[in-house]
Amino acid sequence: MSSARPSPSPLSVELHGDFGGKDVAPDNFDVVHAMNYVSALLDLLSALADKQQEPLSLQGMTLAPGSVVFDIDVEQPSTARRLVTQAGELVAGRTLAPRGLRARVTRVRESVSQLGPGVRSVVKVGRHKTVIAPPNIDTNARTQEEVELRARVFRVGGSPPRVWAITDVDGEFRAELDHRLAADIAGYLYQEVDLVATIERTDEGRIVDATVHRFFPLDETEDEAEVWRRWFALAGSGWEDIEDIEAELDRNIEKAI
């Protein structure tokens, strides 16, 4: 007697919501980011199955008409349901990612975030639904904050006045400032300064709008170590009588580090 191979059930990865002002649909979704997300999610599910030594066969995929639904054939729907639930918990940060899966979880978080600020993903296996969403932090909103940035000034001028500068981590940006500051900062062209600015970033962290309120030149006239030691002698004078720094900091020195 031959045992019939069970017919595969669909594991449906659905994208819903607003994409560029329209409902997300097969003719308008961002193919690269969507495929990247689906790939990241399936990779995480496969890795979860491997880690738990569960068979999980994901073979064949169709893009269901009328909506953005990727139907993936799965031969073990009950395993898939359980793993999808676990994946949802991991991606949301509600459970801890085991070793070996953290990079995959991060990839799903990043790729689902890249689908667009109004797009969300629901994964269905039969009637079982799981929302796949990163931890509840809106990284897609533009954030405005006052910051201090170490930056190299490479251009000043214009009307209204502006300064162009580059940082090691946040890249190049342009900022508005008043005439007096512009004249002062022009004296530090091609040098590093500390800028105090209100900045606005894109969801990728790029600075798109900035206003400089103050700046501080760097002290390059003296021995740097001595400058800091003089600062610590006053600002950290309370450390003078401490006999065990790590005990005071409540830390443990690891002998084998």
Added chain:
Amino acid sequence: MVDIDPESLPARCLVDTGVLIRSLGQFEDEHTQVCRAFFEQMIVKGQRMLVAAPSIAEMLRGQPQPLPRTKSLIPVAFDSRAAEVLGLEIPVAVLRSESSITGHSRTYLKYDAMIVACAKRWGATCIVALDGDHRVLAKYVEMPVRHPREFLCKQIAISFDGETQGE
């Protein structure tokens, strides 16, 4: 006398509180010499040492003074981007799990997590620290933690026939 190998130094690292206090203060123990040598050689070489704002808070125990603004030692803020690193890559589930493993309170771990998040957010390639506690959390942002002694010059063994052999 300790010699740091300038070629081994990181271009941009985050330096932890214990290393800084030994580099800047009068405190003497078995780690002080290597911490000072590392700190001074980083300055000579013009490399970047980041100091997380929470570390500055740990160091402040005297008269308030404006922070020096110098080329190599750069205080870095726990800003919104650092908060995203902390929330996304070292979420509360991690802190809960590590708290149960290490026995440290979650409040204690959050402080260390803020320092680790600053390292990631501000582009450090490693954390230079004496204590191993950072290693527990740094692995979640794939950030190596290195002891200052790892940057010492390699010892050269001299054999009796006068030939040198690298260790």
